[in-house]
Structures are given as structure tokens and as C-alpha cells.
Amino acid sequence: MPLPMKTLQEAAIELGMPEAEIKTMVDLRKVRAIMKRGRLYFAPDELAKIKRLRKTIPESAKPAEDVPVAPPKPAVPRPAPPPRRPPPQRRFGET
DSSP: OOOOEEEEHHHHHHTOOOHHHHHHHHTSSSSEEEEEEEEEEEEEEHHHHHHHHHEEEGGSSOOOEEEEEEEOOOOOOOOOOOOOOOOOOTTOOOO
């Protein structure tokens, strides 16, 4: 007996991610979905695929929640470069 399909809302709850992000993945064709009566439905194997994709993100790329972030240093203005002089113009008849 096939496993039941899940709606976009159910998938978002199960995966713990926003519906818009899942819909974007469908639009980019990273995940397959079926449109039935105007609603997106996902197969259980597609939800497992999303879970695998999210686990492959390295820990260093994930935002840290409890780590304090140092405030950015103020920008130091760079000195302006010296003005350029135009090349000397040649007069008519000179080589």
C-alpha cells in the first residue's frame, strides 16, 4: 500500500522550514511535487530527500544562535589619490 502524500503545510511542519522555502525548491526543480486541486502534494521519499539535502550543509555554514557576534569595526576612510595630470599636448608639426 503506498504511503500517503503530504500537503505543503504538512511538509513544512514536518521539515521545520517555511512553506515559501519549500515552494522555491519546487520552482527550482530541486524537489518534485504534484499539483492537485490547486495544492502541492509531496511524496514521502521527496520529504526524505529534503531532509538529506539539509543535513549536508556544513556546520560552519549554519548560523550560530548562542555565539555573541562582535560589532563591526568602523570604516576608516581612505585618502584620496593624487590628481592625474593630462599628458602634454603635441603642437601641429611636431613629432
